[in-house]
Amino acid sequence: MMWLTPWTGFILAACTVPLLLLLYFLKLRRSTQVVSSTLLWLSSTEDLRANAPFQRLRRNVLLLLQLLALIMLVLAVMQPRIEGAGGRGGRTILLVDRSASMQARDVDGGTRLEAAVDAASAEIDRLHAGGLFGGDEEETMIIAFAETAEIVQPFTGSRQQLQDALAEIEPSHGRSRIEDALNLARVYSTNPNPDLVDRPIAEAASLVLFSDGRIQDLDGLVLRGESLVFQRVGTDRFDNVSVAHVAAERPYDRPAFVEVFAGLANWNTSEVTVDVQLSVDGIGRRVEEVELAAAVRDIASGRLEPGRRNLTFTPFQQDRDAVIEVAVLREDSLPEDDAAAMVVPPPRQLRVGLITPERRLVRRIMEGLSLQRLEVMTPEVYESRIDSAELGDLDVLIFDAVAPAAMPPVPSIFLGRTPPTDRLRAYGEAEGQVVLGGGGDHPVLRYVDVDPIYVDRARQVQGGGDSEVILEGSRGPLMLTFVHEGREHVFATFDPIADSNWPYQRGLGVFLFNAVEYLGHHGDSLTRSQLSPGAALVAHLPADATELTLTTPSGEEFDLSEQNPARVSWGPIELSGLHEIRYTRSGTGEQYSWYESVRLPQVESDAAAASEVVLGMQRIDSTDAGAVRYRPLWPWAIGMCLLILLIEWWIYNRKIGSW
Structure with missing residues (x-):
């Protein structure tokens, strides 16, 4: 049992109990007598004057009851309580x-x-119950975590501030990673004010974890003197069927058709049969009945392996851009992973211009691609067409070992010659390089094996703020992207044909295809990519895009109009689903939409609550959230006080004969 305001009760008792007793000492007690004459009143008056002020305290039931009532009132002011887990005192950090x-x-x-x-x-109420007359020396801090951790409320003793901060915690669809939260807790618990240079070192705070225990980064983490209480939220009886992934492609022989692939996962320990719906722009197109095998626990790792099934939908005609969604038509415990969406761009073939001094290899590679039109021209023809503004409606230009006199008006690929832009600064040449980093992280190098590439000679350049190195060599950048006047370009600092062994590798043709597709669809209203929560959303919009507004899956809107439309970024992403950027092109005044599909991490679909968390060699068993509660006893004391006063009133009325 604990007392929140004991000294307040002691002071109240010291003031009131002696006063009550003093009243009984001074009270003159007379018995009622029947007299035959008022002549006796004179002797009664004389007796009153001679009466002593203090009387011997006699046995009195009313006094006893009044003392008991006063004691109950004092106990209520002292606020006794019975706790389920006991208060820890000092500082506490709540990890949510x-x-x-x-x-x-x-x-x-x-x-x-x-x-x-x-x-x-409830934990805050337990730690900071305070009371009307009580102070509170307990300090509490709140940290919320998912992919990353953030301090929701620094250390404070104010219960109201803590409750207000707790109400501001928003859900995330990212993975559960606790390492950042533990690091923040250690920094702020051992150093209560990290902003001070001479900061005092304090004892480690007590940690209280509110989680389902499905934490992904426990391996390698240990407690360093902290005490941790794990309050489990959720049950191990979990029902879930998820859409693990979704993909789509346009067949080469039928570019107006779309073929959709979906992967399903059953996290239940029994077989299930579900209906799966394919929707295009919110309208249902197909419904398939699918049987899924039961999930099985892997004996070696202890992990639950879901029953999986891949599903291929019949190709359907879609000659324009579309938002495609695959959804499981079944209610379960985690609706967030019941659907997955992606964006399919329209089947647009590109118009490409190749400027080359009669070299054949790049031309043959480009002739093998599925293009709407390929125009091959010499540098002299290109310059003449630029001067006369007769370049036409080309989507992408490729400069094969040549450099134009001025930057072209369309996205371009520069092979081996430095572009005439102030976004890059050339300062020499480097010989004998191998690839150190880069590859499939960027769409231009997707599916390209860059490790065997050897570069005999390359230009050394330094990029500006809008540039991005996508292939790093042993002596400098080998390939980068940069933005000039709102248009993105790709620059290979070496000549792939004359200064490298790339023509003898398989990746040169894939690189050219990727680069043309990447630059040619620059500014399209839809994209194919799928991100995960925690990443940053990056959009490349037309240079004349204005009035940029981002809408998240929850319906929240953000104004991005101040950003450069050539590279719009926002993040970190918190929710899975479709993120839409609406913008207006100043040239036409028409409104367009750009979409990004964010998928929920598959590891979060296995959400059966864990019974323990393991940090190093320490196993921390769970207690169900809500089990730790304090039980206040002051209402019972108030109730007893009222009951005793009621009994005292009844006895008093019986004694004086009112009833």
Whole structure:
């Protein structure tokens, strides 16, 4: 049992109990007598004057009851309480998991995050109950974590501030990663004010974790003197079927058709049969019935391996851009992974111009691509067409070992010659280089094996703020992208044919195809990519795009009009689903939309609550969230006080004969 305001009760008792006793000492007690004459009143008056002020305290039931009532009132002011886990005192840090698995709805119809917030709120009430007359030396801090951790509320003793901060925690669809949260807790618990140069070192704070235990980065983490209490949220009886991935492609022989592929995962330990719906722009196109095998626990790793099934939908005609969604038509505990969407661009073939001094290899590669038109011209013809503004409607230009007199008006690929732009600064040449970094991270080098490439000679350049090195050599950048007047370009600092062994590798043709596709669809209203929560959203929009507005899957809007439309960035992304950027082209005044599809991490679909968390060699068993509660006893004391006063009133009325 604990007392929140004991000294207030002691002071109240010291002031009131002696006063009550003093009243009984001074009270003159007379018995009622029947007299035959008022002549006796004179002797009664004389007796009153002679009466002593203090009387011997006699046995009195009313006094006893009044003392008991006063004691109950004093106890209520002292605020006794019985605690389930005992107060720790000092400083406490609440770690609240807000990852994707915490959106599961297996806790009294609400989400696990809502239950975790309720449990954390009860913990705050327990630690900072305070009272009307009581102070509070306990300090508490709140950290919320998913892909990254953030301090929701620094150390404070204010219960109201903590409750307000707790209510501001928003859900995330990212993975549950606790390392950043532990690092923040250590920094702020051992150094209460890290902003000070001479900061005092304090004892480690007590940590309280509100999570379902499905934390992805526990391997290698250990506690360093902290005490950790794990309050589990959710149950291990979890029902979930998820769309693990979705993809689409246009067949080469039928570019107006789209073929959709989907991967399904059953996280239940029993077989299930589900209906899977394919939707295009929100309209259902196909429904397939699919049987999924049961999930199996891997004995070696202890992980649950879901029952998987790949599904291929019949190709359908789609001759324009579209948002394609695959959804499981079944209610389960985690609706966030029941659907996955992607964006398919229109089947647009590109118009490419090749400027070359009669070299044949690049020309033959480009002739083998599926292009709407390929125009081959010499540098002299190109310059004449530029001067007369007769370049036409080309989507991409390729400068094969030549450099134009001025930057071209369309996205371009420069092979081996430095572009005439102030975005790059050339300062020499480097010989004998191998590839050190880069590759499939950028769309231009997707599926390109760059490791065997050897470069005999390359230009040494330094890029500006809008440039990005996508292939790093042993003596400098080998390939980079840069933006000039709102248009993105690709620059290979070496001649792939004359100064490298790339023509003898298989990747040169793939690189040219990727680069043409990447630059040719620059500014398209739709994209193919799928990101994960925690990443940054990057959009390349037309140079004349204005009034940029981002809408998240939750319906929240953000104004991005101040950013450069050639490279719009926003993040980190918190929610899975479609993110839309609406913009207006100043030249035409028409409004367009650009979409990015964000997928929920598959590891978060395995969301059966864990019974323990393991940090190093320490196993921390869980207690159900909400089990730690304090039980205040002051209402019972108030109730007893009122009951005793009621009994005292009844006895008094019986004694004086009112009843």
